[in-house]
Amino acid sequence: MNLDDYKVSSKIKLKDIATKEVIVDAKKGLKKIRKKLSSIQNAMYAEGKFGLLICLQGMDTSGKDSLIREVFKDVNASGVVVHSFKVPTELELKHDFMWRHYIALPPKGKIGIFNRTHYENVLVTRVHPQYIFAENIPAVKKIEDLDDAFYHDRMERINQFENHLATNGTIVLKFFLNLSKDEQKNRLLRRLNIPEKNWKFSDADLKERKLWDKYQFCYEDLLNRTSKENAPWFVIPADDKPTARLRLAEILIKELEKYNFTAPELSPKLKVQIDDFKAQLNNE
Incomplete structure (x- = not known):
């Protein structure tokens, strides 16, 4: 996989970017990667120098919730915190537009996932x-x-x-799930056709769908203006869910491996006493 195929590093036009990519055995591939992601998070936690903020954006039905569930299911539950930002509360509206996002940032060693993000404020x-x-x-x-x-x-x-976050040890990676209008239609119909999926449907989804072109314009503008080297955007084809999940996980691994997270070693004083400590425990 070539990161440059997905990373927004120069001006893009969304209409020119594919919304569908299909990888055979994507589910099997993801299963292998999940274990690696878990290992990286453990090392990141032990090292304690960096936190990771993952920003997920996409049109309604683009698969954000299920992607979070499938990609991070092997990561220590205490190592991942998900925030889904809805309509601002009365308290949040009394602060600046970034306040509620700032207080939800992950501490060092943990992964924070923003399911819908601070970009809603310009979208x-x-x-x-x-x-x-x-x-x-x-x-x-x-x-x-x-x-x-x-x-x-x-x-x-x-x-x-x-930039402030990156300077202070938060790795910022942003993903736009690029869904086609036709596939959104299929997913909305599925919610209506399958009784146990009905609860997911809202008539607001249809109202927002009528504004598709305006949303695409706004997304394209923000992607071009806010993809920076220390906080890049990646555009993920989202019409095929298993492939989208695998691609995002692959990008995460490639980006995180750059940091070579390493758990700290015991001090020399404690190292020479390891056998004594074992003996104490075994002789209890």
Whole structure:
């Protein structure tokens, strides 16, 4: 796998990027990689120098929830924390737009997964600018104040935020699950056709689907403006779920192996006493 095929390192157009890739035996491949991911997280925890923030974005039904479940199921449960950001609460709206994300960051040694992320603040709010008024920003008095410059300024604030994280030991990796409109239709129909899946369906999904082109424009803009070397975006073809999960896991492994996490050794003083410690325990 060539990382450059998925990494946003130059200007992209989403319409030119494939939404479907199929790997035979992707499930089997993922099973092997999961054990490696678990081992890396254990070493990262023992070393205690870095945390990992994984950002997942994608259109409705792109498979974020199931991807998290399948990719991280072998990682120590205490080593992974998932945050799914919904509509901001009253308390969250009393702070700046990044506050609720900052307090959810993973500590060193752990993996934090943002299922929908701080990028909703330049995505959903750009598609539905009226949402911004709930933030009570002094400079925003009318809808015309929410122009491209407003959102581009927010993107720059996000770049600064992620640069600050990287400088202080948080590895930031961001993944956009690139789903086709046809496949989204199939997945929505599946939710309607299978009774036990009905609970997943919302009529809001259909309303948002009508805004598909606007969402694609906003995604393309944010991907191009916020993919940086210390916080890169990767565009993952999402029409085939097993392949999407495998590709994301492969990218994680390749990126994390660069850090060569190593558990610390015992001090020389304790090392020479290992046999004594064993003896004490065996003679209890």
